[in-house]
Amino acid sequence: QVHLVESGGGVVQPGRSLRLSCAASGFTFSSYGIHWVRQAPGKGLEWVAVISYDGSDQYYSDSVKGRFTISRDNSKNTVYLQMNSLRAGDTAVYYCAKDVWSGSSTRQFEYWGQGTLVTVSS
Amino acid sequence: QSPLTQPRSVSGSPGQSVTISCTGTISDVGAYNYVSWYQQHPDKAPKLIIYDVNKRPSGVPDRFSGSKSGNTASLIISGLQAEDEADYYCCSYEGTNTYDVFGPGTKVTVL
Numbered sequence: 586q587v588h589l590v591e592s593g594g595g596v597v598q599p600g601r602s603l604r605l606s607c608a609a610s611g612f613t614f615s616s617y618g619i620h621w622v623r624q625a626p627g628k629g630l631e632w633v634a635v636i637s638y639d640g641s642d643q644y645y646s647d648s649v650k651g652r653f654t655i656s657r658d659n660s661k662n663t664v665y666l667q668m669n670s671l672r673a674g675d676t677a678v679y680y681c682a683k684d685v686w687s688g689s690s691t692r693q694f695e696y697w698g699q700g701t702l703v704t705v706s707s
Numbered sequence: 708q709s710p711l712t713q714p715r716s717v718s719g720s721p722g723q724s725v726t727i728s729c730t731g732t733i734s735d736v737g738a739y740n741y742v743s744w745y746q747q748h749p750d751k752a753p754k755l756i757i758y759d760v761n762k763r764p765s766g767v768p769d770r771f772s773g774s775k776s777g778n779t780a781s782l783i784i785s786g787l788q789a790e791d792e793a794d795y796y797c798c799s800y801e802g803t804n805t806y807d808v809f810g811p812g813t814k815v816t817v818l
Binding site: 629 | 739741743745747752753754755758759764794796798799800801803804805806808809810811812
């Protein structure tokens with residue numbers, strides 16, 4: 586049974602940093618790309634970043650490029666999202682999600698975690 | 708601003724069928740057969756209901772189906788049930804992994 590569990594959310598002041606974690610189980614973690622998707626309160630889904638199955642490629646949305654860094658540790662079945670220079674507009678529930686297909690990402694999200702709330706406020 | 712467009716809302720009575728459209732461009736929906744649909748109930752994580760345009764994950768009822776024509780994908784819910792009331796999002800691969808390709812979401816109301 587596939588499980589994705591996010592952690593690390595909380596309240597942070599503008600300009601500060603936060604690191605989210607996504608612990609995975611129930612599948613061959615090192616074979617799948619993992620995404621971060623966020624949802625601001627009352628708003629729609631927004632894709633944030635993806636890391637390839639082996640960590641060699643990372644891609645970001647324009648809204649977070651240069652501020653967020655995605656990484657993974659396949660020995661720990663965990664993906665991270667380092668968020669720097671946080672802004673009020675980054676306030677959202679952050680979900681990690683596993684790609685449908687192994688190998689190259691197709692931007693299709695088969696399993697999702699329960700999400701972790703990040704609130705950026707002074 | 709999302710490059711994909713969806714109707715803001717659709718509604719239907721129990722047992723009826725509803726269709727949600729998702730219009731993109733020749734660079735995303737029109738270029739790849741990697742269109743997916745997600746159902747989200749309030750305060751819940753999204754759930755994959757269609758992938759690769761028209762495939763259903765295990766456990767998803769067959770009243771959910773997907774199709775694509777040109778730059779427009781569609782989700783059809785046949786035999787609408789009360790539990791289908793939710794928000795539905797489409798998503799498309801765009802080849803470069805550099806821009807957001809979620810649709811804005813469609814609220815389905817069961818009358």
